[in-house]
Amino acid sequence: MNFPERFSNLPEYAFPRLRSLLDVHAPGGDVVHMTIGEPQHDFPAWIIDVIAENAAEFRRYPTNEGTPELLAAIAGWISRRYDVSVDPATQIMALNGTREGLYNAAMALCPETKNGKQPTVLIPNPFYQVYAVATASVSAEPVFVSATAKNGHLPDYASLPDDVLDRAAIAYICSPANPQGAVADESYWADLIALAEKHDFRIFADECYSEIYRDTPPPGALSAAAKAGADPERVTIFHSLSKRSNLPGLRSGFVAGGPETIKRIRQLRNYAGAPLPMPLQRAAEKVWADDEHVVENRALYQEKYRVADEVFSGTPGYQGPAAGFFLWLAVPDGEEAAIKLWTKTGVRVLPGAYLSRTVNDSNPGQGYIRVAMVAPKQEMQRGLIQLRDCLYG
Numbered sequence: 001m002n003f004p005e006r007f008s009n010l011p012e013y014a015f016p017r018l019r020s021l022l023d024v025h026a027p028g029g030d031v032v033h034m035t036i037g038e039p040q041h042d043f044p045a046w047i048i049d050v051i052a053e054n055a056a057e058f059r060r061y062p063t064n065e066g067t068p069e070l071l072a073a074i075a076g077w078i079s080r081r082y083d084v085s086v087d088p089a090t091q092i093m094a095l096n097g098t099r100e101g102l103y104n105a106a107m108a109l110c111p112e113t114k115n116g117k118q119p120t121v122l123i124p125n126p127f128y129q130v131y132a133v134a135t136a137s138v139s140a141e142p143v144f145v146s147a148t149a150k151n152g153h154l155p156d157y158a159s160l161p162d163d164v165l166d167r168a169a170i171a172y173i174c175s176p177a178n179p180q181g182a183v184a185d186e187s188y189w190a191d192l193i194a195l196a197e198k199h200d201f202r203i204f205a206d207e208c209y210s211e212i213y214r215d216t217p218p219p220g221a222l223s224a225a226a227k228a229g230a231d232p233e234r235v236t237i238f239h240s241l242s243k244r245s246n247l248p249g250l251r252s253g254f255v256a257g258g259p260e261t262i263k264r265i266r267q268l269r270n271y272a273g274a275p276l277p278m279p280l281q282r283a284a285e286k287v288w289a290d291d292e293h294v295v296e297n298r299a300l301y302q303e304k305y306r307v308a309d310e311v312f313s314g315t316p317g318y319q320g321p322a323a324g325f326f327l328w329l330a331v332p333d334g335e336e337a338a339i340k341l342w343t344k345t346g347v348r349v350l351p352g353a354y355l356s357r358t359v360n361d362s363n364p365g366q367g368y369i370r371v372a373m374v375a376p377k378q379e380m381q382r383g384l385i386q387l388r389d390c391l392y393g
Contacts, residue, residue: 029347064275126364170201175188205222341391
């Protein structure tokens with residue numbers, strides 16, 4: 001039986017690969033999970049009541065693009081957060097988690113050819129793995145651009161040759177960045193939008209960590225596009241309640257962009273999508289409309305930043321994240337560090353190379369580990385101290 005070749009060069013997904021690496025060894029102590037970015041803070045308790053009050057709607061097929069009330073709540077949040085007005089009826093679609101949107105947007109919007117040639121998709125390296133599989137699915141050429149300390153952990157797409165940029169259909173960008181926590185400032189967004197305008201490609205802005213930061217709210221791609229007077233279809237943004245509101249299991253996200261962009265993504269959803277069940281949409285309506293719990297959640301992460309900074313104070317090369325909830329820690333070799341840490345202490349972390357692709361014999365994640373600061377503060381502090389003493393002591 002024949003199978004498609006387009007996925008044959010994709011590496012094994014990060015977490016099965018991690019299990020293969022570590023589970024053959026016994027942990028060296030009480031296990032502290034610091035691998036998966038699954039928020040553990042409490043979500044607003046009233047969400048349960050909203051779902052229960054609307055449970056009868058489980059008997060209904062969900063509204064495909066999102067209820068009018070949900071779309072209005074999202075539009076209200078975009079206005080409050082970014083001072084940008086979007087039409088909820090034509091410029092937003094609710095998502096069953098942003099991974100769905102980041103994948104299906106490529107399916108809906110990437111052309112078969114660009115200037116008569118195979119299109120390219122620009123991807124930061126390291127990256128969220130869905131960017132690569134979406135690229136493979138549309139038979140585009142992935143172009144991995146290293147995001148390292150030298151360039152502020154953000155990809156320098158302007159450094160690419162003109163022939164690559166002229167074939168570019170999509171550029172993925174994650175800000176705040178997973179895994180490094182780097183933030184694209186207004187200047188970065190302005191330069192990237194200008195580059196996209198010059199070479200006529202779309203920007204897919206993955207902003208799922210936008211509400212977890214130290215002091216200053218990260219600028220948004222949509223507001224930068226509005227300031228630049230860019231083509232309304234140029235920038236598409238993706239957001240989620242997973243990190244903002246500690247609700248990864250609710251699967252409420254959204255995509256927002258130009259009317260033609262959203263029309264095409266909605267059309268694909270009509271045939272191939274899985275909309276959010278109605279009681280969950282009703283809950284999401286309330287959550288997107290409420291900012292108070294987000295402030296409380298952010299304060300918990302800000303305290304975790306302080307703990308991490310104290311634990312690693314004086315550690316050579318330590319740089320705390322500007323935003324998000326991951327530490328991106330330099331080590332001689334990520335796999336060796338993860339094995340040592342697991343077998344000596346029971347602390348479980350992810351080798352950085354599992355989030356990166358080797359290009360020209362170089363993997364920008366090889367000398368790093370990613371550490372998720374999602375556990376309760378005391379448990380997280382204990383894990384970080386053990387990590388420091390094991391790897392840097």
